[in-house]
Amino acid sequence: MRLIIVAGPPSVGKTSVIVRTAAVLGQGGPRVGVLKFDALATDDDTVYRAAGLPVVAGLSGSLCPDHFFVSNIDDGLAWGKGQGFDFLIAESAGLCNRCSPHLHGVLGVCVVDALSGVHTPRKIGPMLRLADVVVITKGDIVSQAEREVFAYNVRLANPRAAVLFFNGITGQGAGDLAFHARLAQPQDSLEGRRLRFSMPSAVCPYCVGETTVGREHQRGAVRKMSFETPAGESA
Amino acid sequence: MIDRVLDLGVAEIAGRHPSLAGFLAGLGAWDDDPEQPFAGWLAAVEDARLFDMGMERAQVTAHVGALLRQVTQWQNAPAPVIHALCVRGGRDKAGRPETLDLILRPGDVVCLVGPTGAGKSRLLADIECLAQGDTPSGRHVLVNGAPPDPALRFASPRTLIAQVSQTMSFVVDLGVGAFITMHAECRMVPDVEARVREVIACANALAGEPFTPETALTQLSGGQSRALMIADTALLSASPVVLIDEIENAGIDRQKALDLLVARDKIVLISTHDPLLALLGGRRLVIQQGAVAAVIETSERERTCLAALAQVDQGLMGLRERLRHGGRIEALPAWPAPP
Numbered sequence: 001m002r003l004i005i006v007a008g009p010p011s012v013g014k015t016s017v018i019v020r021t022a023a024v025l026g027q028g029g030p031r032v033g034v035l036k037f038d039a040l041a042t043d044d045d046t047v048y049r050a051a052g053l054p055v056v057a058g059l060s061g062s063l064c065p066d067h068f069f070v071s072n073i074d075d076g077l078a079w080g081k082g083q084g085f086d087f088l089i090a091e092s093a094g095l096c097n098r099c100s101p102h103l104h105g106v107l108g109v110c111v112v113d114a115l116s117g118v119h120t121p122r123k124i125g126p127m128l129r130l131a132d133v134v135v136i137t138k139g140d141i142v143s144q145a146e147r148e149v150f151a152y153n154v155r156l157a158n159p160r161a162a163v164l165f166f167n168g169i170t171g172q173g174a175g176d177l178a179f180h181a182r183l184a185q186p187q188d189s190l191e192g193r194r195l196r197f198s199m200p201s202a203v204c205p206y207c208v209g210e211t212t213v214g215r216e217h218q219r220g221a222v223r224k225m226s227f228e229t230p231a232g233e234s235a
Numbered sequence: 236m237i238d239r240v241l242d243l244g245v246a247e248i249a250g251r252h253p254s255l256a257g258f259l260a261g262l263g264a265w266d267d268d269p270e271q272p273f274a275g276w277l278a279a280v281e282d283a284r285l286f287d288m289g290m291e292r293a294q295v296t297a298h299v300g301a302l303l304r305q306v307t308q309w310q311n312a313p314a315p316v317i318h319a320l321c322v323r324g325g326r327d328k329a330g331r332p333e334t335l336d337l338i339l340r341p342g343d344v345v346c347l348v349g350p351t352g353a354g355k356s357r358l359l360a361d362i363e364c365l366a367q368g369d370t371p372s373g374r375h376v377l378v379n380g381a382p383p384d385p386a387l388r389f390a391s392p393r394t395l396i397a398q399v400s401q402t403m404s405f406v407v408d409l410g411v412g413a414f415i416t417m418h419a420e421c422r423m424v425p426d427v428e429a430r431v432r433e434v435i436a437c438a439n440a441l442a443g444e445p446f447t448p449e450t451a452l453t454q455l456s457g458g459q460s461r462a463l464m465i466a467d468t469a470l471l472s473a474s475p476v477v478l479i480d481e482i483e484n485a486g487i488d489r490q491k492a493l494d495l496l497v498a499r500d501k502i503v504l505i506s507t508h509d510p511l512l513a514l515l516g517g518r519r520l521v522i523q524q525g526a527v528a529a530v531i532e533t534s535e536r537e538r539t540c541l542a543a544l545a546q547v548d549q550g551l552m553g554l555r556e557r558l559r560h561g562g563r564i565e566a567l568p569a570w571p572a573p574p
Contacts, residue, residue: 098289118407118417122257125289129298143405143460144397145418145467152421156254159298159305172360175369197289
């Protein structure tokens with residue numbers, strides 16, 4: 001079974017990209033399943049079921065969604081193998097741009113949205129920079145020039161990745177992404193596999209339920225901003 | 236090559252390789268000491284700082300190396316040259332074979348006509364992805380007489396088709412000049428400033444109401460946006476094929492817009508039902524039931540009609556101007572007699 005991990009900021013169209021690509025991958029018999037990770041709520045499992053794709057959805061609730069992802073991906077892989085899938089596509093929640101669910105040896109896809117502005121590729125961290133394929137959605141509603149500048153900035157941020165445009169409404173681009181998915185390595189187990197980049201540390205009182213603002217409640221990994229008086233203004 | 240580059244000072248690297256400048260600035264290497272060799276900076280910087288950037292030491296070196304290779308490749312790669320794009324028929328929505336052997340050459344203007352859902356977008360999508368019998372239509376697209384090799388087909392991102400359509404807009408929060416400069420820089424054209432001036436002048440010649448390099452992109456009118464998109468596509472886009480979708484109401488000079496694209500040796504495909512635009516093309520593809528049902532060459536008689544239609548269009552434009560300036564329409568211009 002081939003595993004594909006799809007990450008990306010919220011509302012970029014990850015689910016449409018997956019549904020369209022799964023339709024191409026499933027042509028002629030291969031079985032495709034989906035593993036959906038989300039934070040608080042998700043309706044995407046119904047979208048996948050409506051598209052005829054077997055799906056398991058997991059909600060991280062009060063836990064960090066990306067930590068939740070790493071803790072569950074190996075069990076998800078075992079589920080997919082048990083179901084007899086040929087392809088398992090894991091969709092991560094993708095909340096903060098700092099986290100990255102990409103694993104060494106597993107095809108990592110990052111979905112970004114051309115509407116989000118030409119500078120965005122630079123602001124997304126390892127999730128985009130360490131992906132194998134970067135999918136750009138919503139390119140059909142911005143100008144050609146912005147599409148080109150956006151794609152250029154994606155390639156500066158990640159010179160190794162394949163970059164492709166995807167129209168989630170028409171499915172244009174699904175053939176290209178399916179081409180890359182078919183080249184993904186078959187996976188037996190993820191035991192011992194490494195993340196391409198470590199996830200941010202989360203060991204302050206607020207991680208474990210503290211709700212009060214104030215210096216005396218800030219312990220553990222705390223970092224303070226420095227606030228200087230802007231030049232040219234008197235204090 | 237990478238070792239030599241890493242031993243240079245940070246400022247010098249940025250100067251020689253502008254595409255690396257943003258990355259170096261993002262790392263903070265520039266602020267620390269622009270003169271220090273980058274390799275030395277990287278060896279000395281604290282792990283915690285690199286971690287905050289979301290990179291490990293080895294990943295930084297690998298990234299710089301990959302970036303340099305990529306940029307060198309862009310600079311040396313010749314722009315895709317297409318002498319002929321051939322579309323071989325597949326099948327229609329009922330599975331019946333499509334008789335089609337269409338050859339498109341640089342400078343061709345071809346219009347696509349057919350009701351909504353007939354399959355115009357499918358045809359354009361087939362060309363865009365260089366279909367090899369693997370799309371719903373089963374069509375094959377040959378580049379310069381042969382099937383494209385997979386490296387070109389899945390090259391990223393493919394830049395065969397540039398699009399200008401009524402539903403596209405500029406969303407970036409920049410002035411026209413600043414943004415076109417950014418586009419010119421990423422196309423790595425030699426004289427950026429001159430090219431930007433040319434694009435803006437061209438766009439102003441297409442649109443009725445002029446704008447300046449300082450005008451914000453998001454404040455352009457519909458006509459100005461379309462004009463800028465066409466001028467930019469003609470003068471700055473690498474794509475050999477340009478697809479124009481429903482620009483009949485955009486308020487730009489359609490003849491001039493086409494002339495501009497044809498002069499740059501683009502293959503122009505226009506999805507339209509505007510008679511003026513349709514007759515400006517050399518051929519029309521009639522699309523029905525997911526297949527090209529007929530290819531119509533624009534006839535001499537049609538060209539004569541086009542001349543008359545252009546006059547009617549001029550007349551209507553004059554009436555619009557009159558309205559714009561607060562005038563009344565109590566007399567009509569002389570309409571041409573049917574040819």
